[in-house]
Amino acid sequence: MSTNVTLCSILNLNKLTDPNYLDWYHNLRIVLKAENILYVLDTSGPLVSLDDVTVDQQQAYLKYSEDNDMATCIMLASMSPELQKQHQYIDAYTIIFHLKELFEEQARIEQYEISKLLFQDGGGNFNRISCAEDVGLY
Template sequence: MSTNLTLRSILDANKLTRPNFSNWLQNLRIVLRQEKKLYVLDTPVPSEPCSDATDEELEKYQCFIDDNEQATCVMLACMSPQLQRQHENMDTPTMILHLKELFVAQSRVEKYQISKALFQCKMTEGSSVNVHVPKMIGYIEKLAQLGFVMNHELSFDLVL
């Protein structure tokens, strides 16, 4: 149980905000994997079993519903109050789909704007290398935070 709380503290320290969606999702996957509930993120909620279902089918369904509820609570707990209100009545797979639609499109525009600034970045004559290089490194790091990781060689070549 203490391991659960320790891993959940990762999510508490990194609540979901617009620019950190991919990092937040990665941390959420780590926590849910450790709690053996990762499967609920990508599995649609099953239909309720019919009245003549076996005990095994009923148990499997109830297990999914319980795991889904716990995963939903973990997700809601590590969001801003505004996002909590928007997603409080959704199941886990629906919530993940909605968040991806909401944030991935925004991050694509942001990635474009940052990469455009990076590729247009030129050092003017007489300006300081001490200002230019950190600015370019900052662009490269912002792109990495948005999930666009360049290999080391390309990053190095761009700065030069």
Template sequence: MANSLSLRSILDANKLTGPNCIDWFRNIKIVLKQEKKAYVLDGPILEVPGNDATNEEKEAYRVYMDDLDQATCVMLASMAPDLQKQHEAMNVLDIILNLREMFDKESHKERFDISRELFRCKMSEGSLVRPHVLKMIGYITRLE
């Protein structure tokens, strides 16, 4: 439990304010991955099992919904109060979609700036290859 508390402190120190959306979401994914709940970010919400569903299917759905609720709470707790109010009635997937709509222009500009730096990156004559490659890898990783 101490590990999850220390990772959650990352979110306390870096609350979502708007311009930091990309970094904030990266931190959300790190915390949820450590807590084994990142899978809820990957796809559509499971459908409610029918009356003819097995106990295993019903239990899997219950666990999924608990994980979805916990991921939603982690996201909301790590937002600035005005963003919390906007998103408090949404689930994780709806929050992500709404944030992308709100801050997509900013993320496009950031990706453009990183791409520009990557394409301008030239190795100086006589310099070592390793630092240059690591710098380029850093740019590519940031673009992801």
């Protein structure tokens, strides 16, 4: 599997820092989808017993491990050095889980604050009717 240099340049130009998590996450999903390894962000991988392992189970585990390693490398390469240090020994699924906890609440608060500013009237009060009139709902 060779990583598409053009797509990875998107992540290199927009390394993950605190304020750009949502943009970085969307770009990451694009790159991982192009590499056919997006699924590692959404699943924790197959559980394999050491005893009665079939060939299919072993192959599925090996494929997931390789894909997870590739996704983890792509993710780490597109992060700030501080975030790289925090996540260097973690798999892709766990990294995304942790980053969502770190940044999504902050992003929701920022979106709320922006929405609040957009829907306030000149006196600082929320004015639903004037907002609706602006978009032609009333």
